[in-house]
Amino acid sequence: MKQHLCFTGGEPLMLTGQMASVGIYNELxxxxxxxxxxxxxxxxxxxxxxxxxEWATSIPQEVFFSCSPKLWSVSGEKPEKAxxxxxxxxxxxxxxxxxxxxxxxSDEREWTELESVVDKFRSAGVDWPVWIMPxxxxxxxxxxxxGKVAEKAFKRGYNVAARVHVYLFGNAIGT
Numbered sequence: 001m002k003q004h005l006c007f008t009g010g011e012p013l014m015l016t017g018q019m020a021s022v023g024i025y026n027e028l029x030x031x032x033x034x035x036x037x038x039x040x041x042x043x044x045x046x047x048x049x050x051x052x053x054e055w056a057t058s059i060p061q062e063v064f065f066s067c068s069p070k071l072w073s074v075s076g077e078k079p080e081k082a083x084x085x086x087x088x089x090x091x092x093x094x095x096x097x098x099x100x101x102x103x104x105x106s107d108e109r110e111w112t113e114l115e116s117v118v119d120k121f122r123s124a125g126v127d128w129p130v131w132i133m134p135x136x137x138x139x140x141x142x143x144x145x146x147g148k149v150a151e152k153a154f155k156r157g158y159n160v161a162a163r164v165h166v167y168l169f170g171n172a173i174g175t
Contacts, residue, residue, distance in 0.1 A: 003033075008041035018052040025059070037062040044069050044088040044100075045081070056094035065091045065098035067128075069117060073110045074103055074135060083117055085124035098128045103163070105135040106148040115156075130158040 005028075007021055021040070028034050044067035048056075056063045067088050070077040091098060100121060104110050118130060132153040134146045150160045 002036040004037050004039065005035035006039045006041060008039075011043060011046060012040055013042045013046035013048065015046075015049060017046075018049055022052065022055045025055070035061060037064065039064045039066055041066045041068070043067070043082065044091075045084045047087055048090060048094055053094045062097055063095040065095065065128075066101055067091075067098060068101040068103070069121075071102060071104065071110060071113050071117065073107070073113045074105065079117075083120065085121040085126060088121060088126050089124040092125070098126075099131055100126065100128050101131040101133065101161075103133050103135050104149060104153075106145045106152070110135075111152055131161050132158050133161050133163045136163070 005024075007017070011017065012021065021038075025034070025038075038061055040063070042065060044065075065088075069084070069088075070082040072079050072082070075082070088098075088100075100118070102114055102117075104114055114132075121128075132149060134149040135141065136143075136145065146162070153160045
């Protein structure tokens with residue numbers, strides 16, 4: 001059976017996270033329990049260090065980056081802090097496999113910002129697929145906008161995914 005390893009929670013590509021990921025991989029290798037692929041769920045703001053890039057390009061497993069930049073109109077995070085297409089473009093030195101993932105509602109200003117941000121990533125050479133997830137910390141909030149969000153996403157050629165943890169656990173801390 002093939003296994004997949006996902007590094008998530010907080011920000012796994014902070015410097016200590018990069019070093020820890022390599023250490024975890026080495027321990028799994030020692031145990032003879034390596035995964036067939038790995039995903040790093042990141043906000044796309046952390047620069048990859050050379051030892052991590054060297055490691056990622058030297059192993060046979062697929063390394064996949066799932067980048068979820070935060071939009072100002074949705075999260076309130078300032079774009080100069082949250083939107084780093086030049087950093088995500090550098091991830092391609094470690095692996096060309098990845099996706100951009102955004103949480104968006106049905107408000108047109110969110111979609112206007114999204115299009116601008118996607119253009120910045122495309123201009124930086126990040127050609128990964130775009131996935132859209134509806135806003136909402138509670139199931140009722142997501143259900144209200146999910147259809148409209150999906151329709152807008154499909155019209156733009158984007159993919160749509162549910163934020164399953166909201167349906168399973170609600171707005172609980174730690175999910």
